[in-house]
Amino acid sequence: MENTGFSNGENLPQQGILRDIADAYRKNRMAAAGLTIVLLLLAGALLAPVISPYDPYAIDFSKVAAAPSKAHWLGTDELGRDLLTRLIYGARISLAIGVVPAVIAQIVGGAVGIISGYFGGRIDYILMRLTDVVLAFPSLLLAMAIMYTLGGSLMNLFIALSFVGWASTARVVRSLALSLRGKEYVEAARSIGVRNAVIMARHILPNCVPTMIVLLTLSIPSYILQEAGLSFLGMGAQPPTPSWGLIAIKGKEYLLSAPWIGIAPGVFILITALGFNFMGDGVRDALDPTMKG
Amino acid sequence: MGRYILGRLLSTVPILIGVSALIFFLMNVVPGDPVAVMQKDFIDPDALERVRAEMHLDDPLPVRYARFLRDAAHGNLGYSYKLKRPVTGIIVAAFPNTLLLATAAALLSWIVGIPAGLISAVRPNSLADNALMGFSLTGVSMPTFWAALVLQYTFGVVLGVLPVAGFGSWKHLILPAVVLGWGASGSIARLTRSSVLEVMRLDYIRTARAKGLGERGVVRVHALKNSLLPVITIMAIQVSSLLSGAIVTESVFGIPGIGRLAITAINNRDMPLLQGTALFGTILVILGNITADVLYAALDPRIKYVKD
Numbered sequence: 001m002e003n004t005g006f007s008n009g010e011n012l013p014q015q016g017i018l019r020d021i022a023d024a025y026r027k028n029r030m031a032a033a034g035l036t037i038v039l040l041l042l043a044g045a046l047l048a049p050v051i052s053p054y055d056p057y058a059i060d061f062s063k064v065a066a067a068p069s070k071a072h073w074l075g076t077d078e079l080g081r082d083l084l085t086r087l088i089y090g091a092r093i094s095l096a097i098g099v100v101p102a103v104i105a106q107i108v109g110g111a112v113g114i115i116s117g118y119f120g121g122r123i124d125y126i127l128m129r130l131t132d133v134v135l136a137f138p139s140l141l142l143a144m145a146i147m148y149t150l151g152g153s154l155m156n157l158f159i160a161l162s163f164v165g166w167a168s169t170a171r172v173v174r175s176l177a178l179s180l181r182g183k184e185y186v187e188a189a190r191s192i193g194v195r196n197a198v199i200m201a202r203h204i205l206p207n208c209v210p211t212m213i214v215l216l217t218l219s220i221p222s223y224i225l226q227e228a229g230l231s232f233l234g235m236g237a238q239p240p241t242p243s244w245g246l247i248a249i250k251g252k253e254y255l256l257s258a259p260w261i262g263i264a265p266g267v268f269i270l271i272t273a274l275g276f277n278f279m280g281d282g283v284r285d286a287l288d289p290t291m292k293g
Numbered sequence: 294m295g296r297y298i299l300g301r302l303l304s305t306v307p308i309l310i311g312v313s314a315l316i317f318f319l320m321n322v323v324p325g326d327p328v329a330v331m332q333k334d335f336i337d338p339d340a341l342e343r344v345r346a347e348m349h350l351d352d353p354l355p356v357r358y359a360r361f362l363r364d365a366a367h368g369n370l371g372y373s374y375k376l377k378r379p380v381t382g383i384i385v386a387a388f389p390n391t392l393l394l395a396t397a398a399a400l401l402s403w404i405v406g407i408p409a410g411l412i413s414a415v416r417p418n419s420l421a422d423n424a425l426m427g428f429s430l431t432g433v434s435m436p437t438f439w440a441a442l443v444l445q446y447t448f449g450v451v452l453g454v455l456p457v458a459g460f461g462s463w464k465h466l467i468l469p470a471v472v473l474g475w476g477a478s479g480s481i482a483r484l485t486r487s488s489v490l491e492v493m494r495l496d497y498i499r500t501a502r503a504k505g506l507g508e509r510g511v512v513r514v515h516a517l518k519n520s521l522l523p524v525i526t527i528m529a530i531q532v533s534s535l536l537s538g539a540i541v542t543e544s545v546f547g548i549p550g551i552g553r554l555a556i557t558a559i560n561n562r563d564m565p566l567l568q569g570t571a572l573f574g575t576i577l578v579i580l581g582n583i584t585a586d587v588l589y590a591a592l593d594p595r596i597k598y599v600k601d
Contacts, residue, residue, distance in 0.1 A: 133311035136582075138574045140537035141555055145571060148559045149319045225436050229541050232438045233556060251442055252545065255457075259446050266439025273434030 017210060020286040031282020037275030045091040054082035056089040056242050068260060075260045083261065086242040087268050093154065093243045094272055097227040098220040100158050105165030106216045110208060112166065113173025114200050118181050128174065134167035140229060147235040154243075157236050161223050169215050176208050210287040217280035221273035228269050244269050298587060305579045312575045313365065313568070317358050320564045365572065371565030375557060380569035383554065388573075390460065391550030394469055394542065395535045399528065401474030402481050407524065409478070410485025414520075415512060417490060425482065432479025437538050440472045441545040458547040469546045473538045477531055485524050492520040526589050532581030536574050 025032050044051065059081060068075040075083050116127040134142070146160035180186060181204070189199050230236035231245030239246060244265040251262015352360075364371065370380035409429065413422040448468060449457030456465050492498065493516055501515045502508075540552035547553075551570055558567035 129307060129311065132308045133315060136308050136312055136575045136578050137315075137571070138533050138536035138540075138578060140540050141571055141574050144540070144555060144559055145316060145319050145567065148562075148567065149322060221434055225434075228436045229438065229537075232436075233541065233544060235559060245436070245438075248436075248438060248442070252438075255442060255446055256450060259442075259450075262442040263439070263446070266436055266442065269436045269439065270431065270434055273436075274430060277430050277434050 017213070017287065021283060023286065025282055025286075028282045028285060030278045031285070034275045034278025034280075034282065037271060038279055041091050041095065041272055041275065044088050045095050048088045048092060052082075052085040052088045054085040056081065056086045057240055075258065075264075083247070083264055086247060087244065087265060090242040090244045090247065090265070090268065091272075093237065093241065094224050094227070094269070097154075097157060097161070097243075098224040098272075098276065101161035101165055101223045102216050102219045104158070104162035105219065106169055106212050108162065109166035109169025110173050110205070110212050112170040114177045114204050114208065116170065117174040117177025118196070118200050118204055120178070120181075124174070127170070131167045131170050134164070135171070137164075139164045140226060143226060143230055144233070144235055147230060152235055152238045154237050154241065157227055157230065160230075161226060164226075165219060165223065169212065169219075172211060172215060173208050176211060177204050180204050180207055214280070214284045214287050217276065217283045220280070221276040224269060224273055224276070228265075294587070294590070297590070298583065301583045301586065305576075305583070308579060309572070309575065310362070313362060313572055314358065316568050316571045317361060318354070320568060321354055321357070361568070370569035370572065373558075373563055373566040375561040375563040375566065380565050383566065384551065384569055384573050387550050387554050390548055391536075391539055391543070391552065394466065394473065394548060394550060395532075395539055397466055397470035398473035398477060398535060398538075399531060401470055402477035402531075403528065405474070406478035406481030407485050407521070409482040410524075411489060411512070411517070413482065413486040414489035414493070415508070422486075426486070429479035429482040432475045432477075433483070435476060437472060437476065437541040438545055440475060441468070441542060444468045444472060445545070458545070460546070460548045465546075465548075469542045469548060472545075473535065473542050476538060477535065480534075481524060481527065484527055485520070488523050489516055489520040492516045522589065522593055525592065526585040529581045529585035529588060533578045536577060 025035060060076070112127050112131070116124045143160045143164050146163055147156060150156040150159060177200075186199060186203050189203055194202075227236055227243070228245035228248070231243045232249055234249065237243035237246050247265040248262050251259070251265065254261050361371070368381055370384070372378070373380050373383055376383055406429075409425045413425045416422055445457045445468065448455040455468055456462075459465050489512075493511075498511060498515055501511045506514070536551070539550060540555055542548070543550045543552035544556055551574065554566060555570045555574075557563065558570060
């Protein structure tokens with residue numbers, strides 16, 4: 001666990017980040033395994049129409065809730081649709097639902113955090129109280145309330161999960177920005193009359209990026225799990241979208257007669273979240289060895 | 294300390310107002326009339342108007358919000374459209390069930406998570422470490438509902454030793470507590486591990502080793518206390534994730550707690566009930582955070598809250 005470069009403060013060129021990540025993956029087998037899972041999943045999502053043998057929406061009442069067999073490796077669901085096919089297509093949704101809100105949350109949270117930490121004073125106070133409000137909510141409950149307002153759809157899930165997620169990033173980035181704003185080079189920039197917006201973009205932001213990348217990777221699995229939970233409660237994606245959480249709802253009803261319907265999507269979610277978590281641990285060790293837990 | 298706690302409690306008032314405003318406006322921009330929900334088979338338009346006026350639904354939003362705030366400050370969270378009882382009473386009745394579930398899960402997560410993290414940290418990168426951390430990460434990565442389904446199927450259906458769902462005896466509590474506690478034990482184990490590793494690098498540990506103290510003594514006497522500090526604070530902050538997890542767990546196992554109320558509220562467009570549960574959940578999270586800070590100060594002599 002040697003410090004591979006920097007934890008905060010020093011302005012390193014962009015390729016430094018990539019090299020650090022590559023080095024860490026070479027050394028860390030778990031992270032490499034996580035990366036492999038994520039890449040496989042990405043390939044599955046992109047190639048879904050090519051590799052999956054059936055149509056994810058094709059209903060076949062002659063094969064309702066059939067047990068796993070040679071023709072249907074994971075069996076069929078309550079409408080006779082091939083479960084494996086639907087799960088492969090579901091990878092598209094889960095990846096999108098993991099990555100899109102994570103990126104939006106980093107952008108919004110990063111902006112709020114930098115502005116708050118850099119300016120301090122009244123702006124900081126107001127922005128941080130807003131952050132407190134979001135953080136004080138049990139996250140799933142807030143996401144549920146937003147889904148209640150907006151209605152269940154994939155787009156609304158993006159909105160709800162981003163809304164829930166930005167605040168924790170804002171907190172972390174704010175404290176970083178707060179320590180950066182006292183640095184000599186920031187003071188130097190200010191003394192020669194560089195505008196605040198430019199200082200924040202050129203001098204504060206680059207030093208927050210490594211931390212934000214770590215937060216981004218580590219938050220992806222939590223969004224995937226939250227989507228699964230929301231869809232499972234009927235407040236996320238709507239049928240017939242092949243969302244993993246949505247497929248699993250039926251599993252609850254068919255627990256006695258066709259347990260594979262509930263269990264298979266969970267395995268996919270578990271493996272995906274594990275993959276991202278392993279990968280995220282690797283990114284964290286590479287970019288920010290001081291950040292743990 | 295007393296003044297500090299009082300100050301912290303007072304400082305939550307603006308947060309609560311913010312939270313209540315957020316919930317109130319989220320709920321009220323929804324099209325769909327609560328009166329129509331209440332009186333599904335009741336179509337006389339005059340009567341609907343009368344009920345709406347009685348419930349003050351015709352007033353402008355800020356007026357209604359002000360009324361809601363005033364009532365909430367008096368402990369009156371309104372009247373559930375669906376359950377047709379005061380929300381405060383409903384929450385008070387449901388809370389002990391959630392508290393029981395969450396407490397059982399939290400205890401489980403500490404009993405499993407702390408020793409697991411400790412064993413991992415004492416022999417980093419050993420087989421035991423990898424196995425335990427794999428188990429922890431699985432706990433963190435596992436969808437709650439899935440763990441519930443798998444355990445229900447294994448213990449309820451195949452083995453038939455525990456009830457599949459329901460609430461009442463201690464037997465009903467085992468599966469939900471394991472489901473909810475597993476994920477939490479994963480994060481506690483990971484945190485304990487990194488925290489112990491952190492402390493083991495410090496100078497005073499080197500001193501302890503240099504004076505000839507055995508590894509066991511180093512960990513037990515010197516490392517453990519300091520490394521558990523962040524873990525204890527995480528325990529208090531767990532409230533938020535336990536509550537989120539309880540929503541799903543209660544739904545799968547049919548436990549009549551706060552989480553189930555939230556789902557009932559959403560499925561029936563029951564605004565006062567959702568508002569009430571959300572506000573109540575938030576208060577619990579804030580209390581958890583304050584507890585964490587107070588514990589931290591009480592346990593770490595380096596941290597003192599300045600009196601002003």
